[in-house]
Amino acid sequence: MRVRIASTKATQKITKAMQMVAASKLRRAQTAAEAARPYADKMAAVIANIASAAAGSPGAPALLTGTGRDQVHLLLVCTGERGLSGAFNSSIVRLARERALALMNEGKEVKFFCVGRKGYEQLRRLFEKQIVEHIDLRSVRLLGFVNAEDIAKKILARFDAGEFDVCTLFYSRFRSVIAQIPTAQQVIPLVVEETAAGASTTSYEYEPEEDEILARLLPRNLAVQIFRALLENNASFYGAQMSAMDNATRNAGEMIRKQTLIYNRTRQAMITKELIEIISGAEAV
Numbered sequence: 001m002r003v004r005i006a007s008t009k010a011t012q013k014i015t016k017a018m019q020m021v022a023a024s025k026l027r028r029a030q031t032a033a034e035a036a037r038p039y040a041d042k043m044a045a046v047i048a049n050i051a052s053a054a055a056g057s058p059g060a061p062a063l064l065t066g067t068g069r070d071q072v073h074l075l076l077v078c079t080g081e082r083g084l085s086g087a088f089n090s091s092i093v094r095l096a097r098e099r100a101l102a103l104m105n106e107g108k109e110v111k112f113f114c115v116g117r118k119g120y121e122q123l124r125r126l127f128e129k130q131i132v133e134h135i136d137l138r139s140v141r142l143l144g145f146v147n148a149e150d151i152a153k154k155i156l157a158r159f160d161a162g163e164f165d166v167c168t169l170f171y172s173r174f175r176s177v178i179a180q181i182p183t184a185q186q187v188i189p190l191v192v193e194e195t196a197a198g199a200s201t202t203s204y205e206y207e208p209e210e211d212e213i214l215a216r217l218l219p220r221n222l223a224v225q226i227f228r229a230l231l232e233n234n235a236s237f238y239g240a241q242m243s244a245m246d247n248a249t250r251n252a253g254e255m256i257r258k259q260t261l262i263y264n265r266t267r268q269a270m271i272t273k274e275l276i277e278i279i280s281g282a283e284a285v
Contacts, residue, residue: 073164074113099168149223156222
């Protein structure tokens with residue numbers, strides 16, 4: 001029991017240290033995620049405004065109009081590189097898995113593009129042959145826009161090669177330390193919300209033409225949305241890890257209390273037994 005108590009105390013120290021590390025990294029990750037939201041939202045609003053002006057144009061980019069088909073779906077699943085974060089990774093994978101199974105039941109072809117080791121390890125159990133690429137970010141010390149841009153270039157290359165018709169991005173949106181929301185966002189073809197498109201009634205004249213502007217903005221918007229997803233995931237991971245390690249520390253404390261109680265009772269029983277044997281021996285003499 002002494003060995004078990006010592007082992008539990010050592011585990012408690014580790015979980016407490018991991019909780020403090022996650023708490024220190026959470027502030028920076030949360031700040032980065034919140035700073036990326038206004039730019040991504042404004043980018044979406046600008047594209048929605050231009051897309052509404054270019055609606056029905058025969059020269060509209062395929063990233064906006066699509067290929068005209070809805071048969072092959074690429075699921076871009078972004079998860080963490082490490083575990084010990086509660087249900088953070090599994091909740092994103094569960095959402096992607098449910099979407100994949102629903103599409104396959106409709107007769108669609110599904111492919112996976114995995115960003116993050118944990119999501120890849122879980123998805124390959126069922127969809128190993130359908131995973132077309134895996135990006136490992138463990139060697140990246142600080143997430144930057146260049147990482148999202150590299151992923152976007154690979155996605156665009158596959159789209160230009162005709163490998164898929166629809167691309168959906170899966171990630172966890174950070175709300176608070178105890179709330180991370182698994183999110184699915186279609187990025188190809190871009191879904192233009194009517195509210196965003198009709199938010200402004202001002203008429204604009206564009207130079208160059210709308211189609212040319214969209215041809216430049218849409219690839220960058222894809223990289224921006226992926227970068228936002230990576231930052232949201234990073235903040236969500238540290239929030240989930242902080243909460244999970246706090247629960248683990250509390251559980252370890254409860255286990256130590258119960259183990260100490262069992263140890264004291266066992267020790268007391270052994271002492272009582274020895275005393276009884278000594279007294280019985282003395283009376284026999």
